[in-house]
Amino acid sequence: MEDIPQKHEVINWKLEQLLVFLQYCNYKESMKGPLFYAKILLFGEYGIIKDSKGLAIPFNSYKGALKSVKTLTGEAKKSNSSLIGLYDYLAKLDTELVDFDLKSFKSDIDNGMYFDSSIPQGYGVGSSGALVASIYDKYAINKITVLENLTRDKLLKLKEIFSIMESYFHGKSSGLDPLNSYLSLPILINSKENIEATGIPSQKEGKGAVFLLDSEQIGETEPMVSIFMNKMKNEGFRKMLSEEFSIHTDACIEDFLQGNMKSLFGNVKKLSKVVLKNFKPMIPSAFHKVWENGIQTNDYYLKLCGSGGGGYILGFTEDFEKAKNSLKDYKLELVYRF
Known part of the structure; x- marks a missing residue:
């Protein structure tokens, strides 16, 4: 024979349901538009x-x-x-x-x-x-x-x-x-x-990760784009963009979508080097050495997140715990696990 719920248990359950309903109504009232x-x-x-x-x-x-x-x-x-x-x-x-x-x-x-x-x-x-x-x-x-x-x-x-x-x-x-x-x-x-x-590979509970590194500086898009457009007037910069930057970027995208993670990190490292060398004005000066350190130790590789100049910097690592330890003085936020 099933246990008959006590009177106070029934009242508590009804109060819980009412609280959930009121929270839902409050949410609906506050959220006027879709997210x-x-x-x-x-x-x-x-x-x-x-x-x-x-x-x-x-x-x-x-x-x-x-x-x-x-x-x-x-x-x-x-x-x-x-x-x-x-x-x-x-x-x-x-x-x-x-x-x-x-x-x-x-x-x-x-x-x-x-x-x-x-x-x-x-x-x-x-x-x-x-x-x-x-x-x-x-x-x-x-x-x-x-x-x-x-x-x-x-x-x-x-x-x-x-x-x-x-x-x-x-x-x-x-x-x-x-x-x-x-x-x-x-x-x-x-x-x-x-x-x-497009579809991307499902996340896995592996060691690898994509993360955000907080520069704790505000970045403005328009001045950064202006710097880029001025650089584009230089033939050497245009050549680098088509022969190095774009080739590494395309390879990274292909690797990521196909789930070729070993190859991905090799290409991200190449991309990180090219960005550090050619996009320095878009990287906050306090992070030039941090960027270089990742390339030298292979603990993580950094790249721009958006136009740069501040805000978040995007990080890739084969071992998130190792990256967290190397970057222990900075705020990191997990985006994607490999």
């Missing part, structure tokens, strides 16, 4: 500007959503002001690619809408991209949805729309960050005219 995640460009920083390969993955540790409050204060007020600027920018856009419900957008801003985000700004993980994706999702008329058959043409159209939208923040944008955030899928960039959603 949009951060992104990490594993490979392809700067190269994708010049039509080489890239691979971006969603990073679910950080996210944002559109919310509204009656009284704006602090970060919410700052975000609301930023939305006013974005509204003015979109209202003046002259493009046939996309139309927005600007009346609803303005009304929501006036009623205290803001982007509530845990994505750190200036860290190379797509804070503005997530915001752009959320605005497109809510206000674009006849939008391309994530549920339809995403042909290459539709992906390219989305990328172009997002490029125009995100240019408000960076002056020039590839559109890749918002695309990744909007789809919440890994994106493989074969060239400017050839992008596709």
Whole structure:
């Protein structure tokens, strides 16, 4: 015969269920819009500007959503002001690619809408991209949805729309960050005219890892891109980009997607060397020796995360415990396990 639950147990269970329900209602009330995640460009920083390969993955540790409050204060007020600027920018856009419900957008801003985000700004993980994706999702008329058959043409159209939208923040944008955030899928960039959603190998509980190293400095995209474009005027830099940087980047992407981890680390080391030699202005000066140390010891290899200049630096290691020990004075955050 089954035990009959005591009266107080039944009451406790009902209270627990009620608490869960109230938490859910509270969550639903606070989360006015769907969540949009951060992104990490594993490979392809700067190269994708010049039509080489890239691979971006969603990073679910950080996210944002559109919310509204009656009284704006602090970060919410700052975000609301930023939305006013974005509204003015979109209202003046002259493009046939996309139309927005600007009346609803303005009304929501006036009623205290803001982007509530845990994505750190200036860290190379797509804070503005997530915001752009959320605005497109809510206000674009006849939008391309994530549920339809995403042909290459539709992906390219989305990328172009997002490029125009995100240019408000960076002056020039590839559109890749918002695309990744909007789809919440890994994106493989074969060239400017050839992008596709892709699959990546499942994570394993192995020793190897991809991680983020916090430089504890804010990086700004526009000045870094300007430095890069000036470097592109130099024939030697252009040659290095096509004959070394792009070749190593493409090899890393191929290895990662195929799960060839031994080969991957060899190619990441080569890429790390090329970046240290040719992209020094994009690497915070305090990390030049840290970068070199990884190459010399093989404990880890570093590369740029986004445009650089601060924010996160991306790390690869065959032994995460060893890397943590070598970098014990710095904040590390796990992205992916091999």
